[in-house]
């Protein structure tokens with residue numbers, strides 16, 4: 001454990017979490033909470049940048065994400081868990097940083113154009129959407145974070161944060177740590193159709209899917225498309241079900257299926273059942289914890305309250321220093 005190193009990360013509340021979220025983000029967080037001083041937040045303000053026309057959906061989405069985090073094993077005794085909008089210091093620092101951030105820096109963030117093109121059904125010509133990478137900068141800088149867990153594709157985002165904080169340090173004197181990317185593993189978790197697992201593709205298995213739903217989804221999963229009959233040899237390297245075996249099944253079974261599939265000694269229906277049983281065994285304890293938490297809304301509120309109080313304590317200290325550096329108090 002290295003409590004002197006601070007790690008900050010957030011997740012947009014987009015609803016229930018699926019296996020892609022678990023292996024891409026949550027699993028890493030579960031390890032990080034044992035290694036560093038971690039702040040994990042539900043980024044409800046970030047969600048507003050694209051969902052501002054229908055913010056009512058966010059309340060349930062925030063509750064779902066909190067349930068999934070806790071059920072998966074995030075432990076409020078080992079990390080600080082909170083709702084972004086309950087720590088207004090994030091917004092205050094965002095405002096201060098916006099004074100010294102050139103608009104062109106925000107416009108060139110790769111995801112700005114990409115997301116705008118992807119979400120054509122929404123009007124994203126808003127100040128909030130343009131400024132969201134700066135809000136991300138404030139999210140991290142308000143705790144003077146050393147490390148930000150990111151995938152390779154998000155390194156550019158962090159570079160903007162580093163540039164903005166460097167500019168602040170240059171103008172007002174050393175105040176902020178320049179956060180470093182903490183590249184975290186993200187194993188392949190294909191959706192049921194072979195594309196990236198995503199809520200919008202309708203190809204996801206959720207951590208909270210019940211047994212019947214998981215069985216149905218796995219039954220419909222696309223396998224090696226060239227394998228028409230059971231007597232055709234298959235190729236596990238291009239089969240989604242085999243990717244699930246790799247994630248959930250014991251190594252002996254993975255090796256056996258690998259050989260039997262290639263030799264046409266096992267059919268896809270039978271193999272899907274094996275993979276499904278191992279997937280269900282992984283989900284069961286998570287879902288048991290989720291049910292217990294669902295039955296205790298008071299506990300959820302206590303966790304969020306305590307998390308926000310703890311986060312605010314640190315954030316207020318840093319913000320005071322920022323004001324002092326700027327000569328504002």
Ligand code: SF4
Pocket residue numbers: 223224227234235236239240241242257261262266267268269271272
């Ligand atoms: S036997 Fe299993 S690994 Fe082989 S193609 Fe069918 S589902 Fe995929």
